[in-house]
């Protein structure tokens with residue numbers, strides 16, 4: 332099905348950065364240059380932390396170099412060791428942030444309706460070595476917070492959340508950010524809100540925030556007083572400038588994402604076996620991921636639809652195929668893990684994540700949907 336004339340002359344990427352106010356960014360960077368203060372807890376980082384904490388209604392925000400190092404620091408600050416239960420259906424940074432520090436990730440299955448952890452699967456995997464659970468708010472849909480809190484309480488486990496997809500999302504009236512003992516955000520360029528590279532640990536727990544702050548800066552409590560085994564997880568002033576410049580435009584980005592999401596739902600409607608994962612009724616969404624599902628009733632396979640999109644310069648992605656348990660080192664460590672993960676394996680075969688954000692408009696969505704429809708009808 333190679334098309335000689337792609338529908339789009341320029342590639343349409345998933346994860347194209349949203350750039351809020353380039354002039355404000357340059358102004359803030361000029362200020363940092365004038366001050367000659369470029370990193371190490373600078374004024375722009377502090378301002379970004381304050382504004383994020385306010386926005387999420389959470390007591391503490393510790394900005395970091397990226398979301399992965401924020402996960403690593405939070406995991407250490409919570410004292411997780413031994414085994415920690417995580418979903419396999421997530422970006423590989425989630426389990427890597429455990430195994431990178433000698434902790435065994437144990438993969439639990441997901442609820443096929445939400446793509447987030449299935450609490451029953453979590454319960455089955457608890458052993459005497461289990462010290463914690465990391466829920467992932469996948470695609471910005473909140474993980475089953477209440478059930479996971481109950482399990483953690485019952486078994487004396489630490490609970491935190493990978494909220495890399497869930498900045499600006501709420502569960503009822505409560506913003507994601509204050510669930511569990513800590514939550515971790517990613518502000519990577521591909522996220523709907525970005526600081527180029529960046530992330531944060533957010534928490535209401537003052538001790539965790541203090542420890543995370545120390546760990547982020549090599550463990551320095553004073554000029555020459557090291558009180559922890561720390562790392563370098565500091566955010567730079569240039570990244571904080573990007574974050575601040577993007578924060579002002581965030582509501583517009585959500586509006587655009589929502590418009591695109593609605594357009595995908597509308598334009599893909601009626602194609603047999605093709606649907607868009609519903610946003611859910613849980614509260615506010617950031618509409619950052621449009622997840623198209625190709626199920627068994629579809630005449631074309633997921634790979635055929637993906638190939639047709641790519642032939643037309645639509646660089647959609649099959650996140651998070653094939654599941655972390657099928658990536659190294661986990662597939663060698665746990666060759667039988669798939670047997671416990673039937674829903675993960677099924678969902679991973681069905682998903683295509685579609686381009687959205689401020690570089691995509693409704694006309695583009697309509698053209699993308701025509702490609703999908705034509706490929707399915709040709710099958």
Ligand code: T4K
Pocket residue numbers: 344345346347348397398399400421422424425467493495496517518519520521529530646650
């Ligand atoms: N937990 C979860 C659940 C996550 O999803 C992530 C990150 C993390 C933790 C870790 O947070 P960070 O440490 O990254 O802050 C991308 C992102 O790099 C990654 O941040 C993100 N999740 C993941 C879902 O997507 P890749 O391997 O897909 O990146 P790549 O290079 O293939 O780029 C993705 C798309 O974005 C491509 O279509 C190209 C486009 N792109 C990318 C960049 C950087 C642009 O158009 N412009 C750009 O500047 O991981």
